[in-house]
Amino acid sequence: MRRRGFFALAAGVLVAAGCGANGAGSLVKRLFVLEPTADGHGWDRIAGRLATVVVQAGLARTAMAVERGGALGSAPRDAFGAFHGPFAREGRLLVTAMPMVAAAEIANTVAVVNAATPIARLVGDWSVLVVPSDSRLLTFEDFAARLRRNPAGLAVGGRPEGGSEHVLYGMIGKCLGVDARLLEYAGYLTPEDAVEGLQVGQVAALLGSARALRSEIAAGRLRPLAVSSGDRIDGIDAPTLREVDVRLEYSDWCGLLGPKDMSPEDRDAAIALCDRLDAAPGWRSLCAAHGWSRVYLSGDDFRQWLSTETARARGVLHELGLLKSSDTTCWGSCVRRP
Template sequence: MIDRRNLLLSTAAVTTATWAGLGATTAQPIELLKIMVPAAPGGGWDQTARTIEQVLRATNAVAGVQITNVAGAGGTVGLPQFVNQWKGQGNALMVGGMVMVGAIIANKSAVKLDAVTPIALLTGEALALVVPASSPFKTAKDFADALKADPTKVPVAGGSAGGSDHILLGLIAKAAGVAPAKVSYVAFAGGGPATAALLGSQVAGGISGYGEFAEQIKAGKLRVLAISSDKRQDGIDAPTLKEQGIDVELFNWRGVFAPAGVTDDQRKAMISLMDKMAASPEWVDACNKRGWTRITRTGDAYKTYIAAEIVRLEAILKDLGIG
């Protein structure tokens, strides 16, 4: 069944691509948009791609969207494929984000993000620092003080080492004057098992995307000490780290890239497609439903943002002893 669906889509792709090729002299609207998701179906990047598909179709911005998943290693398996095999395709995008920047550094990937064309930064998810309901910590300052006193006494749960959760703990430690390499970080295979460890009070604290903990916080089983965004977020009743005197800001951002070797017209057409999409009420609605903060930055502004992120993440990963 699934195979037939893919088959139909790829047949459609061939036909449309031929049509697009015939009249490709001026920058005309994109008919079939191809999106590579460098991760398995179901995760954050995949959901981003499927939401883009849903919104573009609902607003009739494109006739069709074809999504390809290339799973593996924080996107560093998909990225080289996108660079080499999708070169010059003006109707193609790849989803990526902060996790990929970290994975490229940690895996010492040969192909880096400068090999692709930044199109648009779309969303960001604030991370949350939480503790079990029974914890003595009431504020992020309590947490930071305990960390300062003895980091080995404050085990913190989160996703895989070197990922966004670990990075945030490293940044908090650094801001509190503790060497990031000293923190007791307990890596779990994803937010689910990490939350289980928190609910069972196996660890002192936990870090993950706010959405991962939201329902447990609502039910009073976990207490949120702080979120990592620059300012307070709608619908989240929690102060930021900055408000509590910990000068740290981190977003798990996600955006899209075009392949290498696209023409300037193609790049501009793609940027305007994403600009229009990000401004549509359908997009706003979809982001609210999933708890994503909209951050729209396109073209050069996006490029500058990524460059700054790379410098920052390289430094903290080095402090954590990774990469």
């Protein structure tokens, strides 16, 4: 009889290789994937799915998704405790994303890139700007003209304040030459709440996950004005921001961090696991099924990118009035003028 591969535990879900699985080539004996539970993180339940694929691909003998409470901004500092490895025996990785980066900046705690060891950026999620189907804002140009005319009079919704959509809205405003401090933004705990807020007129437009809003767009209940991706998105009839002369490309993203004081050997082992995960057919199928874009970066490349992305977010959060100071400066407009 084949042994069950899943065991429900109080701390999370443990995935174990079945009797027929070969763990001889695994990179880690036990892997714990830590997932923040704070509101607004935006990548709920990805840890469990990741743990399943890691075991199915033979990268770990067992893997457990573990929920971690507490403040989102301090998660990289608090999640690992006094754990020191070695990774091959008992590895621990923390799910991270753009909201965690922003939360750390807003809380004025240690930046995520410095509070832990950046291991890999795994997947991304493009955003779409939508309005109700009966909105008088027919195009992005209509939206931009109204925003320039009266920034405070155009309320835009998205996930919680300081999160990915709020940062993106600040970037759009900045690129359009609008004072970000005047932007009116409403944060909602869930995408469903945000869509409801749009439909009842609490906000005039909504920034949200293109993946999550695709069905509402397909049903004709929402009209897309622009997408934040570099190329157009299949199934969404809307230009990219670059096509409407806003030189901006932006994606919410999800990655993994290790403990701050990882040894070089443990860091290399964790990166090797992520390299093989990204190449695993099971992971690629999972990404396709959930509409996640694979945006893989690992090791020093991820660390450098995360440092740059943190600086970009910090500058926008400062202009939105959520930070007292900023290390970044905007040099000129992001819009191509005639």
